[in-house]
Amino acid sequence: MADPHFGLERHDPEGFSLTAAVDSAPPDEPSLPVGEWLRKNLFSSPFNTVLTLVFTVVALAGLRGLLNFAFSEERNWDAVRVNLRLLFTQAYPEDQYIRVWVSVGIVVALSGLSLGLWARLSGVPVARVAMWSMTAGGLIALGVVLREPSAVSGPDGDPMRDAAGEVIRQSFGAAMGDRIWWWLAAAVLFGVGAGLWRGFEDERRRHTYVPTIPLVFGSLGVVVATLWLYRWGHYAFTGNEFVYEPDRTAALSTKLPWTVMWLLLMASWAAGRQGRGTPAEGRLKVLVNLAWLLSPFILFWVVLRDPAIDWAHVWSTDLPMAAGFVIGGGAVLYGLTRPGIGEVGRVIAVGLLAFAGFNWVAAFAGWYPMLQKARFGFLLLALAALLAPNFTGERAQRLRLVWGWAGAMTVVQYLVTMANTESTLNTPTSEFLGGFSVTLFVAVFTLIFSFPLGVLLALGRTSKLPIFRVLSTAYIEAMRGIPLITVLFFFANMLNLFLPQNMELGSVAAVTVGFSLFAAAYLAENVRGGLQAVGRSQYEASDAVGLTTVQRTMFIVLPQGLRVSIPPLVGQVISTFKETSLLAVIGIFDFLFLANRAIPSQSEFLGVKREGLLFVSIVYWIFAFSMSKYSQRLERRLGVGER
Amino acid sequence: MTAADTAGGAAGADTGAHARADMIVCEGVSKWFGDFQALDGITATIAEREVVVVLGPSGSGKSTWIRCINHLEHHQEGRIVVDGVELTNDLRNIEQIRSEVGMVFQQFNLFPHLTVLGNITLAPIWVRKKPRREAEAAARALLERVGIPEQAEKYPGQLSGGQQQRVAIARALAMDPRVMLFDEPTSALDPEMIKEVLDVMKGLARSGMTMMVVTHEMGFAREVADRVVFMEEGQIVETGTPEHFFTSPAEDRTKQFLSQIL
Numbered sequence: 001m002a003d004p005h006f007g008l009e010r011h012d013p014e015g016f017s018l019t020a021a022v023d024s025a026p027p028d029e030p031s032l033p034v035g036e037w038l039r040k041n042l043f044s045s046p047f048n049t050v051l052t053l054v055f056t057v058v059a060l061a062g063l064r065g066l067l068n069f070a071f072s073e074e075r076n077w078d079a080v081r082v083n084l085r086l087l088f089t090q091a092y093p094e095d096q097y098i099r100v101w102v103s104v105g106i107v108v109a110l111s112g113l114s115l116g117l118w119a120r121l122s123g124v125p126v127a128r129v130a131m132w133s134m135t136a137g138g139l140i141a142l143g144v145v146l147r148e149p150s151a152v153s154g155p156d157g158d159p160m161r162d163a164a165g166e167v168i169r170q171s172f173g174a175a176m177g178d179r180i181w182w183w184l185a186a187a188v189l190f191g192v193g194a195g196l197w198r199g200f201e202d203e204r205r206r207h208t209y210v211p212t213i214p215l216v217f218g219s220l221g222v223v224v225a226t227l228w229l230y231r232w233g234h235y236a237f238t239g240n241e242f243v244y245e246p247d248r249t250a251a252l253s254t255k256l257p258w259t260v261m262w263l264l265l266m267a268s269w270a271a272g273r274q275g276r277g278t279p280a281e282g283r284l285k286v287l288v289n290l291a292w293l294l295s296p297f298i299l300f301w302v303v304l305r306d307p308a309i310d311w312a313h314v315w316s317t318d319l320p321m322a323a324g325f326v327i328g329g330g331a332v333l334y335g336l337t338r339p340g341i342g343e344v345g346r347v348i349a350v351g352l353l354a355f356a357g358f359n360w361v362a363a364f365a366g367w368y369p370m371l372q373k374a375r376f377g378f379l380l381l382a383l384a385a386l387l388a389p390n391f392t393g394e395r396a397q398r399l400r401l402v403w404g405w406a407g408a409m410t411v412v413q414y415l416v417t418m419a420n421t422e423s424t425l426n427t428p429t430s431e432f433l434g435g436f437s438v439t440l441f442v443a444v445f446t447l448i449f450s451f452p453l454g455v456l457l458a459l460g461r462t463s464k465l466p467i468f469r470v471l472s473t474a475y476i477e478a479m480r481g482i483p484l485i486t487v488l489f490f491f492a493n494m495l496n497l498f499l500p501q502n503m504e505l506g507s508v509a510a511v512t513v514g515f516s517l518f519a520a521a522y523l524a525e526n527v528r529g530g531l532q533a534v535g536r537s538q539y540e541a542s543d544a545v546g547l548t549t550v551q552r553t554m555f556i557v558l559p560q561g562l563r564v565s566i567p568p569l570v571g572q573v574i575s576t577f578k579e580t581s582l583l584a585v586i587g588i589f590d591f592l593f594l595a596n597r598a599i600p601s602q603s604e605f606l607g608v609k610r611e612g613l614l615f616v617s618i619v620y621w622i623f624a625f626s627m628s629k630y631s632q633r634l635e636r637r638l639g640v641g642e643r
Numbered sequence: 644m645t646a647a648d649t650a651g652g653a654a655g656a657d658t659g660a661h662a663r664a665d666m667i668v669c670e671g672v673s674k675w676f677g678d679f680q681a682l683d684g685i686t687a688t689i690a691e692r693e694v695v696v697v698l699g700p701s702g703s704g705k706s707t708w709i710r711c712i713n714h715l716e717h718h719q720e721g722r723i724v725v726d727g728v729e730l731t732n733d734l735r736n737i738e739q740i741r742s743e744v745g746m747v748f749q750q751f752n753l754f755p756h757l758t759v760l761g762n763i764t765l766a767p768i769w770v771r772k773k774p775r776r777e778a779e780a781a782a783r784a785l786l787e788r789v790g791i792p793e794q795a796e797k798y799p800g801q802l803s804g805g806q807q808q809r810v811a812i813a814r815a816l817a818m819d820p821r822v823m824l825f826d827e828p829t830s831a832l833d834p835e836m837i838k839e840v841l842d843v844m845k846g847l848a849r850s851g852m853t854m855m856v857v858t859h860e861m862g863f864a865r866e867v868a869d870r871v872v873f874m875e876e877g878q879i880v881e882t883g884t885p886e887h888f889f890t891s892p893a894e895d896r897t898k899q900f901l902s903q904i905l
Contacts, residue, residue: 339772393772540715541752545766545818546742555765559756 060146067147070614073159073167079605080615082235082244087594087615090434092304093426099306100437101257103299108261109268110295113288115213116272117281123209130196130205137190144182149175217266224262227255296444297415305432307421314417317371322413325377329409330402332381336388337398345392349385356382373416380412381405390550431508434589436619442512442590443577449516450576454523455562459553461524462531472524479521485582487514492586508588519576526572530565531557563638570631574624581620592616663690665724666822666853667712672721673877674707681707682718683877694854696864696885699874700900705857708874709824712855713744726821742770745815749827751807753799759786759810760795763817771818778817785813789843805836809843816847823847825856861905865889873897 032040042052069075080087089100149170151159160168170178200208226232227250235244236251249255275284301307332352336345356378362368363375384405391401425432433441460472479487491514492507499505505513534557542552562569584593595612599605667689674682681704689695697705710716712723714730714737723730725740754762763782767773773781786792789809791802799807808828815823825844829837841863848854848867858864864871864885871888873881873896881894889905892898 390769394774396774397772537748537750537752538754541748541754543715544713544741544744544746544748544752545814546738546770547766548738548770551769555769556754560754563756 063143064146064148067143069610071147073151075611076605076608077611078246079599079608079611081233082604083594083599083602083612084235086435086598087591087612088436090437090589090594091428092432092434092437096306096425099304103303104257105261105264106295106299106303108265110288110291112265112268113272114292116269117275117285117288119213121211121213123211124215125206126196126200126208126210127205129210129215130193133189133193133196137186137188137193140182140186140189144176144179144186150178213269217269220262220265224255224258227258294411296448300433300441301415301419304437305423306425307418308424309421318413318417321371321373321377322410325381325413326406326409329377329381329384330406333384333388333405334398334402336385337391337393337401339392341392345389349382349388352378352385353382373413373420376412376416377409380409429589431506431589433508435594436591438508438583438588439580439591441508442515442580442583445512446515446519446576447573449512450519450523453516453520455527455558457520457524458527458531461528476521476524479518480525484518484579485585487518488582488586490514492588511583511586511588515576515580519572523569523572526565526568527561529568530561530563533564534560566638567631567635570627570634574627577627578620578624591619663692665689666691666693666726667855668722668724670722672708672711672718672723674711674716674718681877682711684721685877685879687872687879687882689853689855692851692853693869694848694856694867695870695872696868697855697857697872697874698859698864698900703874704877705874706826709826709855709857712824713741713746715746742818743821745818745820745823747808747811747815747823747825747828749830751799751804751811751831753807753811753814755799758796758798759802762799762810763814766814767817782813782817785816786810788846789813790839803836804832805839808832808840812840812843812847822853822855825854825858827857827859829858829860859904861889873900875900
């Protein structure tokens with residue numbers, strides 16, 4: 001049970017102080033002196049020595065190439081700096097930009113609350129912090145030495161060239177001298193690390209923890225502080241004019257929101273932490289989870305899109321319909337859960353399902369008009385009716401289903417109404433999203449839609465009923481046999497030809513549908529792997545206590561199977577997130593498209609492409625890497641692979 | 644199932660037997676796994692409140708038989724009637740019988756992702772439709788009865804084998820079954836844990852539960868069983884009171900089996 005990572009929680013669940021947990025930790029392995037370590041691990045035989053040397057040279061050459069590329073005089077990083085807003089939100093209207101910040105703020109606040117409510121107060125051992133710091137200092141120093149000397153700039157600021165047109169560079173000594181600030185940074189980082197290392201004796205160094213939360217919040221705080229202190233350059237609209245002043249700190253419209261975000265993060269974290277251990281904790285967690293689930297819909301469809309609500313239509317159609325579904329549907333469900341209803345209930349539920357299905361057939365065939373919302377409503381009602389037999393029993397049990405229905409229906413009706421209402425935003429293109437926001441939109445909604453579909457497909461493929469098995473298998477194999485880009489082209493160009501009359505999807509929405517259907521097939525295979533890991537004995541045990549097939553699936557098979565499939569599922573989420581860059585190929589203004597096409601065609605930055613691509617890669621990497629790290633934590637916490 | 648019938652002894656012979664209803668009736672039950680015949684015309688009747696221990700060498704079909712009784716295995720020939728309900732392929736009959744027959748497995752088969760309390764209350768809440776509070780109170784009482792009330796919030800992986808098997812017994816009892824089936828409940832346990840499980844089973848037998856137990860614990864059979872059934876190659880070879888069975892068996896095969904294990 002001795003797990004050094006969790007020592008902090010056990011010893012001092014509330015405090016921030018450095019905490020030692022020496023007594024509960026296993027004894028350290030004696031560490032080798034540096035010379036011996038090198039001999040043992042890098043130079044143990046002549047062949048290994050050669051390998052070590054060759055790959056050291058390769059690594060150094062690679063680093064040198066990267067540094068020369070990134071810091072070259074020919075790089076025009078202004079292309080990225082000036083276009084930051086374009087890259088993330090494309091042409092979102094300037095006067096409405098507060099909506100973007102509100103959205104980011106809601107996500108930040110939810111993150112803070114979740115951290116406060118769920119995350120353990122873990123810590124990083126001092127030894128590791130010291131190593132990080134020293135490594136960072138060492139790498140900076142290495143980079144300073146490796147990078148070729150800077151070009152000598154001529155009187156006009158451009159690099160001077162010799163007769164052959166080659167750039168004239170400083171001498172090595174002069175270049176090293178010019179990089180004094182980098183040296184200083186390296187020295188400070190290394191010094192801090194070494195100081196920490198020396199400050200603790202061997203045993204305590206490993207078992208003294210720097211709490212993670214202050215470490216992370218502090219680092220973010222330093223980054224935010226540089227916005228106020230360091231001269232990143234002032235690139236922003238002031239009034240209606242784009243101000244471009246490289247020698248000032250970041251514009252107020254940049255640094256103020258980020259400072260607010262930083263404070264918001266800490267405040268919401270503290271709030272979440274306060275909620276911990278109180279009687280309301282359980283309810284709070286449910287609320288936060290619900291907020292996370294709803295936030296993509298609310299943020300993209302309501303906050304960012306700003307629908308122009310037509311109140312006359314709301315009063316005449318939307319509200320009556322919502323009320324009808326909430327009350328009428330609730331009454332139907334209450335009736336269906338009457339204890340003695342038996343077969344009649346199943347017949348009614350199947351009848352409802354047939355009716356709901358027929359509505360869709362009619363929609364495609366154009367037999368009679370009906371609001372799309374009503375079709376969805378009937379379909380959901382039929383599904384709830386099929387679930388009803390699980391909720392028969394006493395009043396409280398029955399009312400639970402009715403209340404769940406009422407809540408879900410209210411939300412669905414509200415969101416669909418909002419999505420159907422025209423946007424008030426005045427954007428140059430038909431889509432109000434662009435750049436990173438469209439990447440996020442597609443990735444998030446693909447996840448939301450493909451997950452349930454993938455789980456259903458996996459259940460279908462492992463089902464005993466041949467019709468489900470054949471259909472699911474056919475779908476999965478068909479989708480997995482088609483290249484993603486083909487699916488995307490199909491959905492972007494042709495989906496609307498197949499949809500019923502009066503129903504149209506914008507290109508981004510259509511592509512999201514394609515992405516979801518494609519991702520679901522792969523997700524289904526991952527989930528199937530997990531489902532098959534659930535042993536026969538679990539099925540027998542559930543049967544023996546009398547659970548029905550649906551109950552067995554919901555309470556026994558899925559929870560265990562999904563837990564096993566978490567690692568491949570997160571891998572899939574990451575690859576879907578990265579695959580959204582294919583949107584650039586089909587002409588949607590996504591993150592990659594802006595860097596690859598839009599910026600290089602601006603008159604100030606004609607042909608400047610590499611900087612944008614490097615920046616885009618870095619942003620993708622940060623997101624993908626964080627997700628991968630998070631999944632590792634999740635795996636550890638859920639104890640995958642151990643019982 | 645309230646008054647303890649501690650008189651024990653030969654249930655089949657005494658006059659009280661006429662008052663007892665038949666709980667499980669098997670007539671000519673046969674089952675094949677592919678070409679291999681696992682059960683060959685099993686005919687037996689188990690009365691209410693009777694404790695029957697099934698003995699036999701491995702591969703003799705004892706586990707298959709009791710797994711047929713709650714339809715974890717499907718018999719191809721013959722009839723099985725449990726508490727007046729015949730086991731057919733009709734799903735509703737199967738569900739009804741399963742909710743009246745508790746089963747305890749060799750490997751416990753607890754649900755690893757649920758707490759002990761969750762394991763016990765799942766079926767009462769969702770199959771019996773009991774309110775959660777009532778189900779939890781009943782579950783705690785059952786844990787008290789099997790001797791581990793303090794483990795309610797733990798996960799199965801945190802318990803010893805003996806404790807897990809006692810949770811499994813509590814889980815089966817939570818459905819208020821009319822019959823309990825035990826499929827080698829102590830075979831997967833370390834020796835020092837066998838006793839704690841057997842003690843729980845003895846208490847259960849004393850309380851008047853109808854039980855069918857597949858086991859290799861001869862001491863348990865001798866002490867608790869009303870009747871011992873000896874099986875070999877899918878057939879019932881001999882049936883009798885423990886006294887008769889262990890001291891003067893009639894069949895040669897029975898004698899041979901007893902000489903090997905005693």
